[in-house]
Amino acid sequence: MSAPVIWIVIPFIAALVLWFLQDKRRLSLLISVGLSFLLGLLALFQNINSAFRIGSVVINIPSTMTILGRNFILGNDDRIFLAFIFLSMVFWCFSAQAVGTSSKFIPISFAVVSFLIAALSVEPFLYSAIFVELAVIVCLPILVKRGKPVGKGILRFLIFQSLAMPFILLAGWILSGVQTSFSDLRQLYLAALFLGLGFAFWLGIFPFHFWIPEFCEENDFFANGFVLSIFPASIILIMLDFINGLTWLRDSAFLVPVLRVCGTLMIATGGIWAAMQKNLRRVIGYVAILQTGFLLVDISLQTELGTKPFYFSILSRGLEMGLLILALKILQGEDQEINLSNIDGKFKEYPLATIGLLVGMFSSAGLPLLASFPSRVILFTSLTDTPNIIYWNLAGCIAVLLITCSILRHFFGGRISHGSLQETRLQELLIGAGLIIILIIGVFPSVINQTLWSKISVLLTMK
Amino acid sequence: MQNWLNLIPIFFILLTSLVICLGTSWRSILVAMAIMVFGLFFLYLQIWDIFMTGAKLITGWMCAAILSFTTAYQSNVEEIGITPKRLFKIMALIMVWMVAYVISSRINDLFGVSPEIAFTALALIGSGLLQLGFSSQTFTVIVGILIFFFGFEILFADLENSILVNAMILAVDLLVAFVGAYLITITRQEANE
Numbered sequence: 001m002s003a004p005v006i007w008i009v010i011p012f013i014a015a016l017v018l019w020f021l022q023d024k025r026r027l028s029l030l031i032s033v034g035l036s037f038l039l040g041l042l043a044l045f046q047n048i049n050s051a052f053r054i055g056s057v058v059i060n061i062p063s064t065m066t067i068l069g070r071n072f073i074l075g076n077d078d079r080i081f082l083a084f085i086f087l088s089m090v091f092w093c094f095s096a097q098a099v100g101t102s103s104k105f106i107p108i109s110f111a112v113v114s115f116l117i118a119a120l121s122v123e124p125f126l127y128s129a130i131f132v133e134l135a136v137i138v139c140l141p142i143l144v145k146r147g148k149p150v151g152k153g154i155l156r157f158l159i160f161q162s163l164a165m166p167f168i169l170l171a172g173w174i175l176s177g178v179q180t181s182f183s184d185l186r187q188l189y190l191a192a193l194f195l196g197l198g199f200a201f202w203l204g205i206f207p208f209h210f211w212i213p214e215f216c217e218e219n220d221f222f223a224n225g226f227v228l229s230i231f232p233a234s235i236i237l238i239m240l241d242f243i244n245g246l247t248w249l250r251d252s253a254f255l256v257p258v259l260r261v262c263g264t265l266m267i268a269t270g271g272i273w274a275a276m277q278k279n280l281r282r283v284i285g286y287v288a289i290l291q292t293g294f295l296l297v298d299i300s301l302q303t304e305l306g307t308k309p310f311y312f313s314i315l316s317r318g319l320e321m322g323l324l325i326l327a328l329k330i331l332q333g334e335d336q337e338i339n340l341s342n343i344d345g346k347f348k349e350y351p352l353a354t355i356g357l358l359v360g361m362f363s364s365a366g367l368p369l370l371a372s373f374p375s376r377v378i379l380f381t382s383l384t385d386t387p388n389i390i391y392w393n394l395a396g397c398i399a400v401l402l403i404t405c406s407i408l409r410h411f412f413g414g415r416i417s418h419g420s421l422q423e424t425r426l427q428e429l430l431i432g433a434g435l436i437i438i439l440i441i442g443v444f445p446s447v448i449n450q451t452l453w454s455k456i457s458v459l460l461t462m463k
Numbered sequence: 464m465q466n467w468l469n470l471i472p473i474f475f476i477l478l479t480s481l482v483i484c485l486g487t488s489w490r491s492i493l494v495a496m497a498i499m500v501f502g503l504f505f506l507y508l509q510i511w512d513i514f515m516t517g518a519k520l521i522t523g524w525m526c527a528a529i530l531s532f533t534t535a536y537q538s539n540v541e542e543i544g545i546t547p548k549r550l551f552k553i554m555a556l557i558m559v560w561m562v563a564y565v566i567s568s569r570i571n572d573l574f575g576v577s578p579e580i581a582f583t584a585l586a587l588i589g590s591g592l593l594q595l596g597f598s599s600q601t602f603t604v605i606v607g608i609l610i611f612f613f614g615f616e617i618l619f620a621d622l623e624n625s626i627l628v629n630a631m632i633l634a635v636d637l638l639v640a641f642v643g644a645y646l647i648t649i650t651r652q653e654a655n656e
Contacts, residue, residue, distance in 0.1 A: 068627050186573075
């Protein structure tokens with residue numbers, strides 16, 4: 001049984017099975033959580049290209065699966081991503097149960113994850129574009145609600161993600177032609193331009209990011225949040241994989257400044273625009289833009305020192321987004337709108353959700369003793385040669401801090417709510433777990449640094 | 464121009480893209496889309512064998528058919544006459560065609576694609592983008608995405624002859640039509656009931 005069968009085919013089959021078990025929500029939850037946890041643990045502890053033993057049974061796990069002459073390759077360096085995505089699926093499945101989202105969410109999220117892993121592993125690279133497009137199309141049914149009009153944000157999400165596919169396919173075609181000879185610089189620059197445009201559409205990189213806040217504002221915020229959490233992380237890893245595979249692109253003079261400038265623009269605009277919002281769902285959308293910006297700046301470091309904040313940022317981003325989305329969904333309840341004006345005194349009814357939202361926001365801003373702080377410190381110390389980038393990044397973070405303080409003032413101030421506690425036990429458990437992990441990463445960065453980074457660095461150097 | 468007979472399907476493709484862009488009614492849009500696919504069929508015949516070309520034709524028609532299932536949920540209000548909005552759309556589309564004509568020779572230099580196919584592809588890509596820019600309704604957005612893809616596909620067909628890639632792109636076309644039909648029906652169902 002090859003690695004792609006385990007981490008692509010099995011989740012896809014699970015998605016099909018879970019689709020027919022939608023009415024049995026408890027069973028569906030058990031299967032999805034169990035499978036995600038198992039696949040996540042397997043990714044963490046089982047070497048690919050070696051044997052997996054259960055008693056006397058020995059199963060070989062080769063890295064390659066071939067379908068119609070195309071290879072799907074999942075190596076040991078992909079294991080950290082697999083572990084991240086499947087362990088985060090445990091959280092998303094539990095959260096789906098906790099907030100009572102659509103029964104379609106679990107099967108569709110499995111199908112999306114399966115397509116995204118296929119996109120990461122497929123060779124030749126140009127097929128990734130098609131798999132990402134399939135993931136986009138498959139996730140649409142969970143983004144809309146019966147009887148509610150499809151909003152502009154969701155349509156723009158579909159448009160921008162679809163526009164990326166042709167650019168990536170064309171870039172892949174050009175690169176497959178020039179791989180043997182790099183003499184035609186015109187073709188190489190054209191390929192770089194197409195790639196840049198494709199990834200910019202996929203990731204919502206400045207100036208193609210304006211759909212993200214609108215997208216957050218519409219229909220089922222929980223499903224939208226899942227998409228905003230999983231897609232950018234997966235696509236940025238596909239991008240990293242691709243940049244690493246092309247020496248001329250990695251060594252090109254334009255890559256670092258382009259990544260840095262785009263990332264900084266996203267951080268600054270994301271933060272400053274977030275500070276001007278009244279709708280909390282839009283605030284989360286801008287925070288997602290800011291976080292993606294930080295990932296781009298992390299990649300631009302292009303050193304081993306840069307790899308560390310990148311992987312820490314991916315981890316902290318996943319945690320923060322998960323916590324923010326769950327907390328906001330709990331606070332929102334049945335209402336569509338959640339503004340600064342209607343959260344006054346919510347702390348009494350939703351104590352853990354309000355704390356979860358505030359901690360998620362403070363952590364996204366890079367406040368000390370929280371999850372993002374260690375990676376921001378490494379990033380800023382590595383960027384001392386470009387102080388302007390640091391100033392603008394700090395401006396984005398300060399703007400997020402300002403809006404968080406405003407949210408905090410509303411939670412604890414205004415009219416005093418006399419309602420009883422509204423949070424369920426499962427919601428408390430999930431928010432509590434998220435808070436503890438964010439605090440542990442922030443308070444004991446050196447412990448995490450040693451244990452996690454030693455594991456990641458081993459995986460990244462293994463073949 | 465390598466083949467003057469290509470002017471006939473290209474004329475129909477441009478005409479249908481104009482009809483789609485003006486968007487008089489869902490019926491005219493879907494009929495125009497089906498004729499556009501038929502026009503593209505003749506251009507594909509110069510690149511591929513009849514089997515792959517036939518697959519493209521059938522997929523395109525199936526996309527139109529899938530979208531036609533949502534007719535019960537479409538507005539029947541038809542815009543009549545030449546309004547300033549329509550005039551602006553026509554002007555914009557003509558500009559797109561002019562730009563496509565100018566760029567097509569450069570595409571020919573870069574990729575070695577025949578100029579008429581490059582022109583058709585760019586004109587369709589431009590029309591699709593224009594449609595996406597003008598519309599905020601699910602139906603017209605889905606049609607816009609499909610036209611954009613049709614334009615890209617004819618360009619890509621001349622470059623990449625892998626059956627698997629092209630088959631997967633066809634699957635994406637069908638899924639876009641399916642998901643479009645789903646989005647239209649699910650969001651209008653309750654309102655209609």
